[in-house]
Amino acid sequence: MINLRRFVHTSCRLERGRTAFYNVHQKVTDPAKQDPDYFEKKARELPLDQNYIDALTKLYYEKIGSERDLGLKAADNLILEKTEFGLPRIEKSKTRAKYEDLDVLSNAPESVKKIFSVEMATRKELSQEWKQSLIKSVRQHSLDENSLEMKIAWLTALIRHWSLLVNDIGQETKKKPTWLTHRIWLVINERRKALRILRERNETAFEKTIAALKISYHVPKQPAHVKTRKAWAEAQLKLRVENEKxxxxxxxxxxxxxEVEEHKRETQEKRKALNNxxxxxxxxxxQIDVIEGKSFETVGKYEPALISSLTETVIHSNLFYHPPPTMTEK
Amino acid sequence: MPKTSVWKTRVGTQILMGKITDITQIGIDRIPCAQVRCQMNEFNIYLKKYFARSFDFWALDKTSLGNIGDTVLIKQIDGSSRPKANVSHAVDRVVFKFGNIVDPVTGRKIFNDTFADEIDLKKVLVEEVVDKPLEEESMLFEERRALQIRRLEQEKEANV
Incomplete structure (x- = not known):
């Protein structure tokens, strides 16, 4: 008989489910995920039951999926801050930086001042204001144009401004502006490099800069294992087993x-009872001895004849006592 | 003569200098130990050239002298004082602190190839010459600029 299975090809159907699908561009909404050890901490809290490995796998795909979004947003805390995007608030009535030194404007009427104010600024001018404001908070002096602090502030303003732009574009179209997000990614890496160099050269300035610009910087760790699902899960399991142990x-x-304390107490009690x-x-x-006459019970206490013995001692000392000889003459 | 083309360094490991890459605590007593990456030279006889190769050593750091990134001097310790077989050295002293670069010749601090005191001087001068005249609101812009130039001339004369 001809085997019919030879003519039925199922391999192409099987191909579809070979690799597990996971979204590498997951949108992160939970600000707690900005912590670089978030997934490791979650893995530590998983219950050790028969679903443990599956839960680890799920967590790993979540970690990998949110890596891109976190890389774009985590350092600037942009997941939490959805309205201001970490950009400094600039007064609307402030004259734009370009026209600040004009003497004519100081005496001009309000309507003219308004034209040259931030309120009427184009997006480009507004972004310049943001940049100037952030740079002013960290630069060494007013003519400083090439220090690392100044560069980091400039890049930070750029990143946040562009992230705001991406958000604005996202309101109108569903398509992600990758031409912009890619550039943000490049600028973020540029800033990361600048931060690394600043930290190596001047740690106090580095601390001051990240505090002023509200950047969360984590020292990149060398990965202890190969970056695969299996290796990550194994590393987490190993740590978990160690902790559990x-x-x-x-x-x-x-x-x-x-138990030792309890045992001690019990034996003490036993000993007491036995002694009793x-x-x-x-x-x-x-008592048996007393009844048999081998021993007797003492009743009362023996008191020596104190007065008579004392009198005897006094009489003896009167009769026989000689004072000890002294070296001095009387 | 060794058969290999790469000769290991002839310098012993009694005293080494390197950067701390990792810090952990070992044993029940939690003794701090530092992993120090030291560069040692290897000579290639065909190329007649020394190549720098890094080796990691674990060093005892009982008083927690070093932090990650510090350049430290480590010295070998004898077998009896080793808490573990692979902890072969002890941290002697910190030579360079991380993030605090000091010129060994002059002893002055350096930020990005300029001395720290020069940066401070620049800060003071910029504030005196540029910032303060601009803050005076009673003057017009041209007058402020003139004041800036005057201040600059004054500073020049004072420092000649």
């Missing part, structure tokens, strides 16, 4: 300590 040992130790019994028995034995 420590925890259980600690518990056992505490239990042991408690022994005393009782000794008393009974003595």
């Amino acid at each position: 420590e925890k259980r040992l600690e518990e056992l130790h505490e239990k042991y300590d408690k 019994e022994l005393d009782k028995l000794a008393q009974e034995m003595r």
Whole structure:
């Protein structure tokens, strides 16, 4: 008989489900994920049951999926801050930086001032204002144009401004402006490099800069394992087992300590009871001895004849006492 | 003569200098230990050239002298004082602190190839010559510029 299965090809159908699909461009909405150790901490909290490995896998794909979005937003806290985008608030009535030094404007009427104010500024001029404002907060002096702090502030303003732009574009179209997000990614890496160099050269200035610009900088760690799902899950499992072992040992130790204390108390009590019994028995034995006449019971206490013995001592000292010889003459 | 074309360094590991790459605590006593990456030279006899190769050493750091990134001097310790077989050295002293570069010749601090005191001087001068005249609101812009130039001339004369 001809085997019909030879003519039915199922391999192409099987191909579709070979690799698990996960979205590498997941949108992150939870600001807690900005913590670089968030997923490792979550992995530590997973219950150790039969679904543990599956839960780890799920967590890993979530981690990988949100990496891109976090890379774009985490350092500037942009997941939490959806309205201002970390950009400084600039007064609407302020004259634009370009026209600040014009003497004519100081005496001009309000309507003219308004034309040259930030309120009427184009987007380009507004972004310049943001940049100037951030740069002013960290630069070394007013003529400083090439220090790392100034560069970092400029790049930060650029990143936040462009992120705001991406958000604005996202309101109108569903398509992601990759031409812009890619550039943000490049600028973020540029800033990361500048931050690294500044931290190497001048740590105090680095601390001041990231505090002023509200950048969260994490020292990049060398990965301890290969970046695959299996290796990550294995590393998490290993850590978990180690922690679990420590925890259980600690518990056992505490239990042991408690048991030792309990045992001590119990033996003390037992010893006391036995001693009491022994005393009782000794008393009974003595009474038997008394009844048999081998021993007798003492009643009362022996008092020596104090007065008579004292009188005797006094008489003796009167009769026989000689004072010790002294070296001095009387 | 060794058969390989790469000769290991002839310098011993009694005293080494390197950068701290990792810090952990070991044992029940949690003794701080630092992983120090030291560069040692290897000589290639065909190329007649030394190549720098890094080796990692674990060093005891009982008083927690170093932080990650610091350049430290480490010295070998004898077998009896080793808490573990692979902890072969102890941190002697910190030579360069991380993020605090000091010129060894003059002893002055350096930020990005300029001395720190020069930057401070520049800050003071810019504030005196540029910023303060611009803050005076009673003057017109041209007058402020003139004041700036005057201040600059004064500073020049004072420092000649």
